[in-house]
Amino acid sequence: MFSFLKRKNEKLEALSAETERKVVIDIQDITKMYRMGEIEVHALRGVSVKIYEGEFLSIMGPSGSGKSTLMNILGCLDQPSSGQYFLDGEDVSKLSEQSLARVRNKKIGFVFQSFNLLKRTSALRQVELPLIYAGVSGRGKRAKAALESVGLGQRLDHLPSELYGGKQQRVAIARALVN
Numbered sequence: 001m002f003s004f005l006k007r008k009n010e011k012l013e014a015l016s017a018e019t020e021r022k023v024v025i026d027i028q029d030i031t032k033m034y035r036m037g038e039i040e041v042h043a044l045r046g047v048s049v050k051i052y053e054g055e056f057l058s059i060m061g062p063s064g065s066g067k068s069t070l071m072n073i074l075g076c077l078d079q080p081s082s083g084q085y086f087l088d089g090e091d092v093s094k095l096s097e098q099s100l101a102r103v104r105n106k107k108i109g110f111v112f113q114s115f116n117l118l119k120r121t122s123a124l125r126q127v128e129l130p131l132i133y134a135g136v137s138g139r140g141k142r143a144k145a146a147l148e149s150v151g152l153g154q155r156l157d158h159l160p161s162e163l164y165g166g167k168q169q170r171v172a173i174a175r176a177l178v179n
């Protein structure tokens with residue numbers, strides 16, 4: 001079994017004394033069972049956690065304890081065998097593939113260890129991409145603001161090959177934040 005490490009934002013803590021903090025992720029008694037022929041693998045056996053707006057959290061545990069399984073569920077890439085998952089108030093534990101894709105596009109940002117940037121696409125265009133899929137307007141402006149927020153305002157037209165590793169990762173972070 002893995003454990004959660006939560007670091008609370010002090011400003012938010014002070015705020016929450018006066019106002020209710022918003023729960024962004026609420027999973028209740030989630031299980032995940034993989035079937036491999038005759039064998040059942042119980043990767044998650046009843047995990048519950050609430051994650052509040054502005055919280056930073058890491059999942060720690062030994063190999064095989066179910067971290068990736070949980071991350072796949074939290075990222076709406078996979079669904080639990082049982083239990084409920086409320087993301088921003090919406091029950092996403094039983095949505096169709098297509099609805100899950102919508103939720104990923106609108107609510108979740110992924111930053112991968114290997115950046116997964118498109119080779120022949122400018123930084124600005126990479127960050128615009130999730131907004132194009134979402135069909136929102138003012139894309140250029142929002143993408144530019146996201147790149148500026150990670151300190152790449154001067155690199156909008158650069159291709160990944162023209163950026164060093166750290167800057168490539170910042171493009172990926174801007175892309176994760178823009179929606």
Ligand SMILES: Nc1ncnc2c1ncn2[C@@H]1O[C@H](COP(=O)(O)OP(=O)(O)OP(=O)(O)O)[C@@H](O)[C@H]1O
Binds near residue numbers: 035041069
């Ligand atoms: N697709 C799958 N089919 C069958 N069993 C799986 C599948 N994916 C994971 N498992 C099993 O579920 C359990 C949890 O695996 P998971 O990959 O979530 O662990 P982890 O904590 O991410 O491990 P690691 O630290 O090695 O990445 C393990 O016993 C694993 O063998």
Ligand SMILES: [Mg+2]
Binds near residue numbers: 068
């Ligand atoms: Mg893993």
